[in-house]
Amino acid sequence: MQKITVSKNGDSDYKSLQEAIDSIRVHPLEHVTIFLKEGIYEEKVIIPDNKPDLRIVGEGPRKTIIRFGDYAEKIDENNKKYGTFRTPVFYAQSDNLIIENLTIENIAGFGPDIGQAIALYVSGDKCIFNNVSLLGNQDTLYSAKGRQYFYKCYIEGHVDFIFGSGTVVFDHCTIHSLRDGFITAPSTPKENKFGFVFLDCNLTSSSPNNIVYLGRPWRPYGHAAFIRTWMDTHIIPTGWDNWDNVENEKTARFFEYCNKGPGAIIEKRVKWSHQLTTSESLEYTVENIFTIKDEWVPNVKAQNNN
Amino acid sequence: MLKKSDVKNEFRPLYSLEKLYNSSIRSMGFEIDDPSDFTQWKEELKKKLIEILGGFPELIPLEPQVLEHKEFNNYIREKVVFKSAPYIDVPAYVLIPKNINKRVPGVVALHGHGYGKNDVVGLWEDGEERSVPDGYEGNFGLEIVNRGMVVIVPDQIGFGERREIEDIQNGYNTNSCRKLAFWAQLLGKTVMGMRVWDVMRSIDYLTNLPMVDNERIGCIGISSGGATTLFASAIDERIKVVVISAYLNTFKDSILSVRHCECNYIPGILKYAEMYDIACMIAPKPLLIESGIRDHIFPIEAANIAYEHVKRAYKLLKAEDKLDRDIFEGRHRLSGCKAYDWLKRWL
Numbered sequence: 001m002q003k004i005t006v007s008k009n010g011d012s013d014y015k016s017l018q019e020a021i022d023s024i025r026v027h028p029l030e031h032v033t034i035f036l037k038e039g040i041y042e043e044k045v046i047i048p049d050n051k052p053d054l055r056i057v058g059e060g061p062r063k064t065i066i067r068f069g070d071y072a073e074k075i076d077e078n079n080k081k082y083g084t085f086r087t088p089v090f091y092a093q094s095d096n097l098i099i100e101n102l103t104i105e106n107i108a109g110f111g112p113d114i115g116q117a118i119a120l121y122v123s124g125d126k127c128i129f130n131n132v133s134l135l136g137n138q139d140t141l142y143s144a145k146g147r148q149y150f151y152k153c154y155i156e157g158h159v160d161f162i163f164g165s166g167t168v169v170f171d172h173c174t175i176h177s178l179r180d181g182f183i184t185a186p187s188t189p190k191e192n193k194f195g196f197v198f199l200d201c202n203l204t205s206s207s208p209n210n211i212v213y214l215g216r217p218w219r220p221y222g223h224a225a226f227i228r229t230w231m232d233t234h235i236i237p238t239g240w241d242n243w244d245n246v247e248n249e250k251t252a253r254f255f256e257y258c259n260k261g262p263g264a265i266i267e268k269r270v271k272w273s274h275q276l277t278t279s280e281s282l283e284y285t286v287e288n289i290f291t292i293k294d295e296w297v298p299n300v301k302a303q304n305n306n
Numbered sequence: 307m308l309k310k311s312d313v314k315n316e317f318r319p320l321y322s323l324e325k326l327y328n329s330s331i332r333s334m335g336f337e338i339d340d341p342s343d344f345t346q347w348k349e350e351l352k353k354k355l356i357e358i359l360g361g362f363p364e365l366i367p368l369e370p371q372v373l374e375h376k377e378f379n380n381y382i383r384e385k386v387v388f389k390s391a392p393y394i395d396v397p398a399y400v401l402i403p404k405n406i407n408k409r410v411p412g413v414v415a416l417h418g419h420g421y422g423k424n425d426v427v428g429l430w431e432d433g434e435e436r437s438v439p440d441g442y443e444g445n446f447g448l449e450i451v452n453r454g455m456v457v458i459v460p461d462q463i464g465f466g467e468r469r470e471i472e473d474i475q476n477g478y479n480t481n482s483c484r485k486l487a488f489w490a491q492l493l494g495k496t497v498m499g500m501r502v503w504d505v506m507r508s509i510d511y512l513t514n515l516p517m518v519d520n521e522r523i524g525c526i527g528i529s530s531g532g533a534t535t536l537f538a539s540a541i542d543e544r545i546k547v548v549v550i551s552a553y554l555n556t557f558k559d560s561i562l563s564v565r566h567c568e569c570n571y572i573p574g575i576l577k578y579a580e581m582y583d584i585a586c587m588i589a590p591k592p593l594l595i596e597s598g599i600r601d602h603i604f605p606i607e608a609a610n611i612a613y614e615h616v617k618r619a620y621k622l623l624k625a626e627d628k629l630d631r632d633i634f635e636g637r638h639r640l641s642g643c644k645a646y647d648w649l650k651r652w653l
Contacts, residue, residue: 228634
């Protein structure tokens with residue numbers, strides 16, 4: 001296994017995380033671990049899709065912090081707005097990544113002049129995030145595709161701060177709402193059975209007066225499920241929003257099972273969301289969620305060039 | 307890497323003990339076919355259990371004191387202390403539902419390894435209030451009081467305020483189990499025996515409260531609290547409804563196969579009974595067993611085996627409706643999906 005160290009004070013192999021990633025050969029022959037020592041790393045980080053099997057380990061979310069401040073309303077050198085997907089602090093594009101013990105923070109702030117500001121953009125398959133804090137406001141975590149597992153992570157934001165089309169399990173995570181808003185905005189494709197699944201999480205907020213929805217469908221078939229999750233008073237009794245489109249109520253897949261706490265009172269939940277039965281809940285095993293039975297037989301009509 | 311066949315079996319230290327396990331254990335296990343034999347079997351095993359647990363101490367006056375009284379929206383939380391045995395005082399929280407006009411059930415709620423009673427009643431390790439659950443125990447004391455039952459949450463010996471000074475100095479998440487277990491064993495006592503006695507004394511406390519119905523006592527525990535719940539419920543007939551979370555298994559596949567705390571070991575117990583035999587003693591009282599399918603320290607395969615054994619006792623006594631499980635996708639933790647309603651329903 002190749003080991004690389006990074007620290008701000010020059011006593012390691014590199015001073016920035018991106019330099020360390022750039023030093024790794026594409027399609028590494030062995031697993032690479034990058035140790036990111038205590039410090040604040042002001043940088044945008046890209047792990048390209050041809051560098052899989054990396055492990056990046058910090059010294060703890062309070063000690064190792066990667067941060068940047070791009071935001072959707074920012075104007076670039078061509079006088080164009082950044083838009084959402086150029087804002088991330090951290091792009092995790094390769095498969096089989098393990099990211100541990102650090103914070104990724106978008107420090108742009110919030111408001112109409114800021115807009116979306118992503119902390120983590122993940123599109124790699126089979127990625128693990130363990131004891132990672134994701135700090136931001138609008139659109140903190142974007143899972144574009146693939147499967148990711150978040151264990152004992154802290155994710156904060158206010159509007160749609162967990163969004164995208166990936167299949168993601170959040171296990172024992174704290175999901176913290178800073179203000180009024182929506183926790184999830186899944187765009188799960190119709191053919192995928194699972195989108196965002198929360199197991200044994202805590203939903204907390206900065207103020208008991210906040211009004212927060214569990215989610216709204218960014219695309220019609222968005223899927224989200226909260227299981228054995230503790231919800232504070234900020235969760236609105238109706239639970240879910242249709243994103244101003246009643247048609248979404250027919251397709252969105254929003255589920256709950258055995259949640260607890262003052263925000264988990266199910267009597268007033270919107271009728272188009274569902275409480276799982278005990279036997280249905282047993283389908284929500286990590287193995288099941290992450291098993292994709294996907295065959296692909298390309299069907300191309302031969303071109304007759306004559 | 308070595309294969310099992312590379313090492314001569316007779317050189318392996320556990321080989322003869324595995325043989326012993328397979329041939330001559332459970333001399334008092336649940337192997338009866340006639341329901342009329344059940345009580346005699348149970349009483350004999352109970353007597354033996356108390357003996358191998360190290361016996362119980364002299365019964366002394368409880369001398370309960372309320373140290374603190376705090377009111378919340380739905381309940382009152384009292385900090386209390388009572389005498390369990392000579393030289394043993396037990397600090398506990400008692401949660402009492404507000405607005406009760408008749409006698410209500412009382413429940414003993416037992417924490418596992420962690421920072422003791424605080425985790426069960428919505429307090430951080432340093433005593434600060436918190437509403438958010440922390441760790442693997444899910445504020446279960448609060449969940450129960452919110453369902454209209456009185457709850458007593460003692461510090462189990464070795465945890466919380468009941469630790470040696472050097473362990474307290476080393477932080478909140480330490481315990482004194484190891485030294486306690488070694489002292490106890492050399493003196494013919496067991497940690498489990500001491501913990502079971504404290505549960506019996508906690509029930510004494512509950513049944514002295516004017517608002518508690520003495521015929522409706524339950525016990526719930528997670529992990530090592532589940533262990534104490536198992537033994538206490540097998541021994542103390544006052545316990546009427548039981549929830550064992552993240553514990554029920556076989557001794558062989560859990561504490562003998564995975565690294566576990568020293569407080570789990572009861573010398574000689576396998577000569578008489580496997581863990582499921584003790585659970586059989588609880589029949590026909592309502593018993594709910596929680597097991598996470600990813601609980602690596604109490605593996606689900608062995609939890610399934612244990613459950614099938616326990617089922618035999620409930621079947622024999624025609625009480626199959628009083629036995630249930632909560633199998634969940636999760637690790638070593640309390641689920642609560644069925645547990646709180648189970649207590650409410652049967653108490």
